[in-house]
Amino acid sequence: MSAFYALLKRDLRLAYRQGSAVTLTLAFFIIAVTLFPLGVGPELAVLARIGPGVLWVGALLSCLLTLDRLYQADYEDGTLEQLMKGPLPLELMVLAKVAAHWISSVLPLILIAPVLAITFNIVADGIWVLVLSLLIGSPVLSLIGSIGAALTVAMRRGGVLLSLMILPLYIPVLIFGVAAVEAAISLLAISPHLMLLGGLTLGALVLCPFASAAALRLAVE
Amino acid sequence: MTLIVENLGCVRQERIIFSDVNFTVKAGQALWVKGRNGTGKSSLLRIIAQxxxxxxxxxxWQQKDVLDEPVEFLKRFEYIGHLDALKTSMTPRENLSFWAKYRGPNNIEAAIEAFKIEEIADFPVRSLSAGQKKRSNLARLIACPSKIWILDEPISSLDVHFIDLFTDLLRAHLEDGGLALYATHQDLEIDDVQLLNLDEYTGAGS
Amino acid sequence: MAIDLHRYANPARFLRIMGAIFPWVAISTAVLLIAGLYLGLFVSPEDYQQGDTVRIMFIHVPAAWMALSIYTMMAISSAVGLIWKHPVADLSAKAAAPIGACFTFLALVTGALWGQPMWGTYWVWDARLTSVLILFFLYLGYMAIWESFDDPSKAAKAAAILVLVGVINIPIIKFSVDWWNTLHQPASVATMDGPKIHSSILIPLLVMAAAYMSLFMSLFIVRVKSEILARRLRLLQMNKLQE
Incomplete structure (x- = not known):
């Protein structure tokens, strides 16, 4: 397990030292979300209606921005092949890197989301559930994304391909995440939605590391 | 402590790079892989490095099939590839200490001393020269000690002085009963060394 | 020679079987297509509500069936390719993808055309249309990844991983989209199910499905053959290079 923590810590330290990636992702999230009121008009009822969806889609796209570098930096400087030698099984190595990605790139988005939700006139209950749904569901984004990142790791311009492959697979988590917030706003039960989200996360947690590891083996060959 | 390779063949991009390569390396011995560009020196070492x-x-390795059960073998070697495997925003010391924590055995100070990188150990890797980076990467061999060294162009970008230093370290490793497989263009003057010239194994002839 | 490269480029038995089947599926495609279209467009009764537009169904519904079946078939042959390293398996998944994408596109276009008279608009975010649209994206991603690798054997494995991940996701996507659709029920959508299917509709539908199936088989055989020939050409070039 010490190898797992060593890798997690190293990736977090690297993310911290190259702080620009995190700030840029946050800035992208804020700007992308800000465009919607400008696009659809400032009417508060409309904004409250589309708010949960906009924030979820915004988080999803921002997450995509950093995913293509998930393994690429390590691939380019030869660290990846050293990591593959072990002793950590490749699947656990994937998990450590995905965890670092989630903490460094997705968690900040979740922390800023309530502020943006206020500007969208979402009621307080909705905001809490939004944060909760993001916390439960967003690991799926990093996990599924890691498969795309592994498949495109050796490609110079893998980002676009990554989006094409991964975005359709994000649809379930988007639907259940937004549904939870909408249920909270209309005072309906939220637990089924959150449980489904949790189910998706657990499923992804089990399956994605294997697919990701298989794709990485392929890339290093 | 014997590494036996039999009938090894390599295909890249549907092209046969080499076939029927055989060799045996025992404790204390080294294998020098030689050949023109494109004859598969790196591929051969990467195949051994799994x-x-x-x-x-x-x-x-030790009478056990490595391709079937790689786990035990993976712990026994250290591989140095073309790329430096260093994070440029971290210092050599941080890089080495990461690998030491990741791999297990922890021998950082000895490694820093052996490769004479004391003075640069606390500067970010991005500010180092190619030779300094190479030494910082090679230091992993001492920081994470292992039985087999698999070295792909270990002395490229090192000056004469450090090539001698490295050769001494390699000799010491072999005297301790270690094994080494290395691909270089230059003779390292190791006593107990076999030569594998990949020019003789190209697939086109067969 | 210790390594037999021709194994990958000369699946003789496969080619022989395909060559024998091809004329038959080509003929049956023509016969079934003519019969199905005739039965569907002229013989079957018009719907008491939808009139002649219901006939789009005979093009649309079997195309949607094919869209999903071909993706499943790609997933199965990719799994075979990954597990048993059978060279033809990878090729057949690759060869099937554009055909499947075309059927998916056909289902989408005919669905939209059918939607106009039924719903008064070309596109409705109906659960089925949305699912088919997502399936279309999955096909595009699959085809894109094949194009993005120089080494065909790497591309085959990468594409296989992607299609297997996709096929695990399809039921989840389908479920979530259905669920999303019931949450956001559009104002008034006539269901496509209609009354119980009468044999006068069912028979042309099945004939069309069979026609699509044999159309797929004939296109598939042509495409796999050309893939194999392309590989053989590549190999000859490589050998030339090596001499």
Whole structure:
């Protein structure tokens, strides 16, 4: 397990030292979300209606921005092949890197989301559930994304391909995440939605590391 | 402590790079892999390092098939590739200490001393020269000690002085009963060394 | 020679079987297509509500069936390719993808055309249309990844991983989209199910499905053959290079 923590810590330290990636992702999230009121008009009822969806889609796209570098930096400087030698099984190595990605790139988005939700006139209950749904569901984004990142790791311009492959697979988590917030706003039960989200996360947690590891083996060959 | 390779063949991009390569390396011995560009020196070393699957043949370590059960073998070697495997925003010391924590044995100070990188150990890798980076990467061999050294162009970008230093370290490793497989263009003047010239194994002839 | 490269480029038995089947599926495609279209467009009764537009169904519904079946078939042959390293398996998944994408596109276009008279608009975010649209994206991603690798054997494995991940996701996507659709029920959508299917509709539907199936088989055989020939050409070039 010490190898797992060593890798997690190293990736977090690297993310911290190259702080620009995190700030840029946050800035992208804020700007992308800000465009919607400008696009659809400032009417508060409309904004409250589309708010949960906009924030979820915004988080999803921002997450995509950093995913293509998930393994690429390590691939380019030869660290990846050293990591593959072990002793950590490749699947656990994937998990450590995905965890670092989630903490460094997705968690900040979740922390800023309530502020943006206020500007969208979402009621307080909705905001809490939004944060909760993001916390439960967003690991799926990093996990599924890691498969795309592994498949495109050796490609110079893998980002676009990554989006094409991964975005359709994000649809379930988007639907259940937004549904939870909408249920909270209309005072309906939220637990089924959150449980489904949790189910998706657990499923992804089990399956994605294997697919990701298989794709990485392929890339290093 | 014997590494046996039999009938090894390698195919890249549907092209046969080499076939029927055989050799045996025992404790204290070294194998010098030589050949022109494109004859598969790197591929051969990567196959031994389990980064590449061979198209044919067997590799065995201590009478056990490495391709079937790689886990035990993976712990026994350290591989130095073309790339430096250093994070440029971290210092050599941080890089080494990461690998030491990741791999297990922790011998950082000895490694820093052996490769004479004391003075640069606390500067970010991005500010170092190519030779300094190379030494910082090679230091992993001492920081994470292992039985087998697999070295792909270990002395490229080192000056004469450090080539001698490295050769001494390599000799010491072999005297301790270690094994080494290395691909270089230059003779390292190791006593107990076999030569594998890949020019003689190209696939086109067969 | 220790390594037999021709194994990958000369699946003789496969080619022989395909060559024998091809004329038959080509003929049956023509016969079934003519019969199905005739039965569907002229013989079957018009719907008491939808009139002649219901006939789009005979093009649309079997195309949607094919869209999903071909993706499943790609997933199965990719799994075979990954597990048993059978060279033809990878090729057949690759060869099937554009055909499947075309059927998916056909289902989408005919669905939209059918939607106009039924719903008064070309596109409705109906659960089925949305699912088919997502399936279309999955096909595009699959085809894109094949194009993005220089080494065909790497591309085959990468594409296989992607299609297997996709096929695990399809039921989840389908479920979530259905669920999303019931949450956001559009104002008034006539269901496509209609009354119980009468044999006068069912028979042309099945004939069309069979026609699509044999159309797929004939296109598939042509495409796999050309893939194999392309590989053989590549190999000859490589050998030339090596001499």
């Amino acid at each position: 980064l590449l699957k061979p198209a044919s043949g067997q590799i065995s």
